[in-house]
Structures are given as structure tokens and as C-alpha cells.
């Protein structure tokens with residue numbers, strides 16, 4: 001397992017797509033700084049205002065960027081045929097998928113939290129004591145949401161890995177991730193009441209505010225899940241996707 | 255009974271893809287110390303057989319054993335079996351060195367051995383270049399380097415001379431013979447008879463997934479004018495893709 | 501003409517095309533399901549709740565499905581040729597490069613236009629039949645009054661498809677192109693929606709989702725986007741979304757080695 005892990009770590013480090021994905025996630029820091037400077041200047045004119053926190057507003061950018069790392073970890077091997085060489089070197093398919101999951105999980109967990117924290121801190125430093133709406137709470141109050149956001153990124157990357165093992169296609173796996181992240185929650189919002197908040201409470205991106213005990217949105221109001229249940233649901237997304245991915249990798253000819 | 259070493263053993267191996275019977279009740283044994291040529295027309299089931307040996311595809315029935323065990327049960331398989339299947343199957347954005355190191359690490363093989371193998375196949379000069387820019391011949395060499403990484407006793411090569419220049423073909427031939435002389439088991443597939451006549455000592459011929467002949471080159475050439483005649487005569491009934499009415 | 505025929509054959513003969521078109525048409529079933537659910541909900545509501553019951557236009561809700569799928573169809577139409585190296589064969593067969601892009605765009609655009617129109621109009625009529633006079637007569641507006649908006653909505657689908665073709669030929673990888681497409685379509689509007697005024701309305705007015713309402717000066721529905729552009733300008737912006745990446749991609753194809 002340690003050897004398979006070190007191989008997967010090198011695989012990830014030695015392709016350009018990983019750096020594109022990390023770079024695109026890192027744009028959040030740039031956007032976050034630009035955003036805070038901009039709303040700060042507005043606050044100078046208007047006194048106080050209620051702006052969205054950059055680490056929340058730009059979260060989808062980090063989620064979709066880093067999810068592609070998970071998708072490509074497996075679909076690029078299917079696309080090139082490298083999967084056969086990999087499975088010849090590591091015949092145990094569970095070990096191979098677990099090693100990939102560990103590397104993808106670790107890298108996206110660290111990258112997401114670094115990007116989120118840097119954005120968070122930079123935004124507060126730039127904001128100073130201006131009243132921007134998002135900077136009135138203390139770090140310990142914001143911590144649950146930051147942590148849940150970071151975990152959601154890792155979960156999406158692992159979901160991408162699992163769906164990649166199922167579909168074996170980069171396009172199909174990314175589209176499936178997009179569907180879970182944007183399309184399904186979008187449709188859920190427009191369901192007739194009370195189904196909209198029931199279904200929306202279970203949608204992956206909506207678990208993040210529920211873990212932090214925040215409401216889903218002004219339209220949907222409070223979610224139905226307690227923070228603990230929402231956290232378990234978030235982790236379950238990753239576990240279920242990986243289990244299904246393993247089943248397909250294990251059952252099918254390579 | 256001593257552990258059989260360096261042996262590929264197929265026992266009634268059968269593989270079905272939907273309605274296609276790719277490998278049909280195939281049984282033969284490949285022994286160490288010489289090059290065994292694996293011959294058959296396109297679509298005869300050679301590549302499928304190799305994938306079955308490597309546990310990449312699951313047999314519909316029967317078994318393929320390496321050194322008496324199923325491939326998937328080998329703890330560090332690269333030290334026992336090396337294989338070149340499809341030369342193009344590598345991530346084009348990775349350097350040759352990193353491509354090999356990715357595979358090497360899974361079996362605890364270090365970077366020194368990777369450099370050594372790149373040297374051996376003549377790719378040391380392009381070790382840091384992206385494999386996406388390699389010619390087919392260079393990819394074949396890289397694939398052979400990957401197969402040799404673990405210094406395995408059993409080696410399988412699927413059509414390794416495709417895309418090689420005459421120099422490369424000569425190089426492969428000498429490499430195969432020297433690997434066999436070191437006491438290794440070599441299974442070398444090809445549909446090129448002329449090449450096989452110069453390289454192999456034993457010949458296994460398959461057609462439509464079935465075993466047609468398993469003999470030494472010597473036996474075949476005493477019965478037929480040439481190895482090519484032997485091949486054409488034996489596979490005449492099992493051409494899947496060929497000119498009709500010839 | 502032969503370029504068109506060859507591009508049509510290329511698209512028709514791969515599984516991903518059938519899949520993306522089928523999933524798009526599945527949007528109609530989704531609309532049917534949502535309408536059915538809404539009707540059930542409405543009929544079980546108390547008389548006091550009924551006047552306040554609200555529903556979004558379901559054809560606009562399901563529009564996301566064909567938009568995304570046809571965008572992916574456009575991306576794959578180009579990137580799959582790079583992935584397989586088939587682009588070299590294509591360009592050997594047709595050495596002049598821009599006709600290949602033009603042929604691809606026409607074929608992808610026409611498929612997306614038909615698919616998008618089918619989804620929009622079929623969903624609309626399904627909802628109209630099922631919902632009837634419920635939800636405050638949402639689906640009782642005369643069809644002729646809805647026709648311009650429905651047409652404009654359907655037209656966004658080929659725009660997505662051509663955006664996909666353009667991005668695919670610029671970036672040449674499926675993963676990068678789809679992520680950029682998704683970013684432009686889902687992530688940017690979320691960010692724009694969060695901007696303080698006047699930027700939220702200004703930029704919101706040029707989001708693809710806002711354009712159909714602006715083009716038709718539609719007043720029958722609410723939009724979450726801005727609505728500042730006059731119809732002609734909105735139409736020009738919609739065309740720009742499709743053409744700009746396409747032209748950039750064609751230019752790059754003509755200049756780059758393949």
C-alpha cells in the first residue's frame with residue numbers, strides 16, 4: 001500500500017493538469033483579494049454594507065477545479081491505456097483505488113484549506129475595521145464553515161474519482177460532478193414547496209452551510225439536517241462514490 | 255514437488271466477449287530458457303491471452319498461472335513477470351523517467367534501476383522528455399524498459415517489433431535471445447512469420463482462439479519447406495480477417 | 501458539402517453524441533416529473549394556500565440539462581479528435597483548416613438547435629397540459645405571447661454547443677474545456693449575483709441566462725439576472741458568446757501545428 005501510494009503521488013506530481021487545477025483553485029486568493037479591495041472602497045463611500053465573504057462566494061471555483069484532480073487521476077489512465085500498466089504493477093484493484101483516493105484526498109484537503117485560509121485571512125486583513133458584512137464574526141465562529149468548505153472540496157474530488165472509475169470518461173465524470181454541484185441543486189430549488197427544502201437539504205453543496213448551522217439560502221431557509229448528520233451525509237457521498245467505483249473497477253475487464 | 259519457476263501455464267483458458275469467443279479452451283505451457291513465439295492471424299486471441307495471464311481480464315472459464323500462481327496473487331508482480339502490451343499506453347505529458355518511476359515505485363524499485371533500464375533500451379538521452387513526442391519505436395523501447403524493471407524471470411511481449419526500424423528489429427531479436435539465454439521465459443507474440451523464424455525456438459500457433467500447433471521450430475521446418483509455409487498451411491482454416499478467395 | 505457530410509458522419513457514429521442528445525431529451529421527462537409533482541402538491545393544498553402557491557417556469561428550469569449536454573457535445577466534437585490524433589487524418593483529408601471548423605460548427609449547431617427546441621417546446625406543452633389553470637394561471641398565457649421567449653431560450657442551446665466547439669479547439673483537452681464552460685455558465689453567474697450594485701445588474705445583464713428575457717423584452721417571467729440591455733444589444737451579446745471563441749479557435753487551428 002505504501003509503495004502504491006508513493007507511485008500515485010508521483011503520478012499526480014508529474015502531469016501538468018494537476019498544476020493547472022491547483023492554479024485555477026488558487027485564483028480564489030486573487031479574486032478574494034480583488035473582491036475585498038473593491039467592497040472596501042464601496043464601504044468608504046457608503047459607510048457599511050453587506051457583501052458576501054470571498055471564501056464562500058468563490059468556493060464553487062475551488063470545488064470544480066480540484067474535483068478535476070480526482071476525475072483525471074483515473075480517467076487519464078483509461079484514456080491513455082496506462083491503466084493496464086498500472087494494474088499489471090498493482091494487480092489488487094482495491095489497493096490501486098485506495099492509493100489514488102489517499103493521494104487525491106490528501107492533496108485536495110491541504111490545497112483547499114490553504115486556499116480558503118489564505119483567502120479568509122487576506123480578506124480580513126484588507127477589510128480592517130470597515131463593516132463589510134462578512135467580517136463582523138470572529139475566527140472561531142467562522143471555523144466550522146471554513147472546515148466544512150474544505151472538506152466539501154475533498155469529497156467532490158473523491159466523488160470525481162469514484163465516478164471516473166465508473167464512467168472511464170473524463171467528460172462524463174466531470175459532467176456528473178457538475179450535475180451534483182450545480183444542476184441538481186439548481187433544479188431542487190425550483191421544486192414546489194416543501195419538497196424544495198427537503199431535497200435541497202440533501203444536495204452536496206448545501207451540506208456545507210448545514211454543517212456550520214447556517215441557513216441554505218434566503219429562498220430555501222434553514223436546512224433540515226443537524227450539523228452532525230450533515231457531516232455524515234457529506235462523508236457518505238465520498239464513500240458511496242468510491243464504493244461504486246471500486247465495484248466497477250473490480251468487476252470489469254481493464 | 256518444487257515450485258515451478260519461470261513457467262506460464264494455461265489450463266483450458268476461455269474468454270468470451272459477448273458473442274465473440276476470443277480465446278477458446280486454450281491449454282499450453284511456456285518453459286524457461288528459450289523464446290516461445292506466439293503466432294496467429296489478427297484477431298486470433300493473442301493479446302487477449304496475455305491480458306488474461308496478467309489478470310487484466312477475467313477468464314470466462316479455465317485458468318492462467320504464472321509460476322504456479324494466479325498473477326493477481328503475486329505480492330510484487332514486477333519481480334516475477336514483465337509485460338509489454340500496448341506501446342502507446344502511457345500519459346503523453348509525463349517524462350520517460352517519471353513514467354518508469356511511477357511503475358517502479360509500486361514494486362519498491364528505485365530510481366537507479368530506472369536510469370539503468372533507460373540506458374539499456376537506448377533512451378537515456380531522452381529520459382526527461384515528454385513521451386507524447388516519442389515515435390512508436392521509442393515507445394516500444396520504453397515499454398520494454400518497463401517490462402524489465404523488476405528483473406523478472408517471465409517476460410511477455412505483444413508485437414514488440416511494430417513500428418521499429420531495421421536496427422530496432424535487430425535489437426529486439428538480440429535482446430529476446432539474450433534474455434532467454436539468461437534462463438528466462440519469453441513469450442513473444444507476432445503475426446510476422448519471417449521475424450519469428452529468426453528469433454523463436456518454440457512456436458505456439460493459435461487461430462480463432464484455439465490452439466493449432468505447439469512445436470519447436472525444428473519440428474515445423476522438417477515437416478514444411480519453411481516456417482512461413484507451415485504457418486500459412488496451419489492457419490488457413492482460421493483466418494478471420496483476410497483476402498477472400500485466395 | 502462533403503465536409504459537412506463527413507462531420508455529420510463523425511458525430512453520428514460516436515456513442516457520446518447519442519448519449520448527450522438522449523440525456524438532453526431526458527430533460528423533457530424531468531419537466532414532466534416536476535409538473536406532475538407540482539400538480540399533486542397544488543391539488544392537496546388547502547384552498548387558503550392555493551392563491552399563494554408559486555412555481556417557476558419549468559421549461560426554464562430544465563433548460564440547464566440540454567445546455568450543459570450540448571456544450572459537452574461541442575467540446576467533444578473537437579477534443580476527441582485531438583485525443584485520438586484523428587485531427588491529423590481530418591486535416592489531411594481537408595487540408596484547408598477553416599472549412600473543417602465551419603463544418604463541425606454547422607453540424608453541432610444544428611443538432612443542438614433541434615435538441616434544444618425539442619426540449620423547450622415539448623416541456624412547455626407538457627407543463628401547459630398538466631398544470632392547466634393551477635398556480636395562478638402561470639401556464640395560461642397565450643402561446644403566441646410565449647413564443648418569442650421560448651424561441652430565444654431554445655437558441656441558447658446552440659450557443660452553448662458552439663461555445664463548446666470554440667473552447668475545445670482553443671484548449672484541446674476535454675477536462676479543461678468542460679471546466680471552463682461550466683465556470684462560465686455556473687460559477688460566474690453565482691459570483692456576479694453576489695456583487696454589490698450596480699455591478700450585479702450590469703454584469704448580470706450580459707450573462708447568457710439573462711439574454712433571452714432581454715432579447716424578447718419578456719415581462720411574463722421574473723429573472724434573477726439583470727435586464728438592462730435593449731433587445732438588439734442582447735442578441736449581439738448572445739451571438740458573441742458563440743462566435744468569439746469559435747473564431748479564436750479557428751484562428752489557432754490555422755496557426756498551430758497539430
Ligand SMILES: Nc1ncnc2c1ncn2[C@@H]1O[C@H](COP(=O)(O)OP(=O)(O)O)[C@@H](O)[C@H]1O
Nearest residue numbers: 271274276294295296297298299300301302303
Ligand atoms: N475488450 C474486448 N471486447 C470485445 N471483443 C474483444 C475485446 N478484446 C478483443 N476482442 C475480440 O477478441 C478477438 C481476439 O482479439 P485479440 O486478442 O486482440 O487478437 P490478436 O491479438 O491475436 O490480434 C477479436 O475478435 C477481437 O475483436
Ligand SMILES: [Mg+2]
Nearest residue numbers: 300301302412
Ligand atoms: Mg493483438
